[in-house]
Amino acid sequence: MKIHVREFRESDIPRLVQILTLNDQYKHPAIEGPESMKRVAMCDAAVFMIAETDKQICGFIKAVYDGSRALIHLLSVHPDYQHSGVGTALVDAVAAEFIRRGAPTVSVTATEQSVGFWEKIGFRRVPVLLMLKELK
Numbered sequence: 001m002k003i004h005v006r007e008f009r010e011s012d013i014p015r016l017v018q019i020l021t022l023n024d025q026y027k028h029p030a031i032e033g034p035e036s037m038k039r040v041a042m043c044d045a046a047v048f049m050i051a052e053t054d055k056q057i058c059g060f061i062k063a064v065y066d067g068s069r070a071l072i073h074l075l076s077v078h079p080d081y082q083h084s085g086v087g088t089a090l091v092d093a094v095a096a097e098f099i100r101r102g103a104p105t106v107s108v109t110a111t112e113q114s115v116g117f118w119e120k121i122g123f124r125r126v127p128v129l130l131m132l133k134e135l136k
């Protein structure tokens, strides 16, 4: 399967919401929804990339590098395309962009179910917890 990775476009949004919903990753539209996607696309520190195969969007990745830490905060591959190298291609593309920007490392906010994937592509666990506070 030939995978093409490119930058996000606003016309991608409905398909990205569909992929997130199928993967049970669309519980907080204020954080992951269309308006947030548009803001991320405008942010210079962000990297927002789409994977396509035969012109069909099959996954996407969002990450940020602020000059210190580079952090992948969302990766989602359509269930029909999982285990076909799409996730790896997206992480490789983000890593290449962060190397270009001078980032020394890259981290990810991972779920327990996806830890095996991250370890397979070279990430290791670190003793850090993600903590959250609602602002509204």
Ligand SMILES: CC(C)(COP(=O)(O)OP(=O)(O)OC[C@H]1O[C@@H](n2cnc3c(N)ncnc32)[C@H](O)[C@@H]1OP(=O)(O)O)[C@@H](O)C(=O)NCCC(=O)NCCS
Pocket: 023, 025, 074, 075, 076, 077, 078, 081, 082, 083, 084, 085, 086, 087, 088, 089, 108, 109, 110, 111, 113, 114, 115, 116, 117, 120
């Ligand atoms: C986790 C996810 C991003 C992996 O993407 P993918 O395109 O299926 O991964 P790849 O095909 O590039 O897999 C690379 C390797 O990791 C393995 N792998 C994939 N998902 C795995 C998982 N959940 N656990 C353990 N290993 C996994 C693959 O078998 C493959 O191994 P191989 O090279 O020996 O064949 C994808 O399954 C997904 O979107 N899941 C739902 C959402 C999610 O969990 N996102 C990550 C949250 S941080």
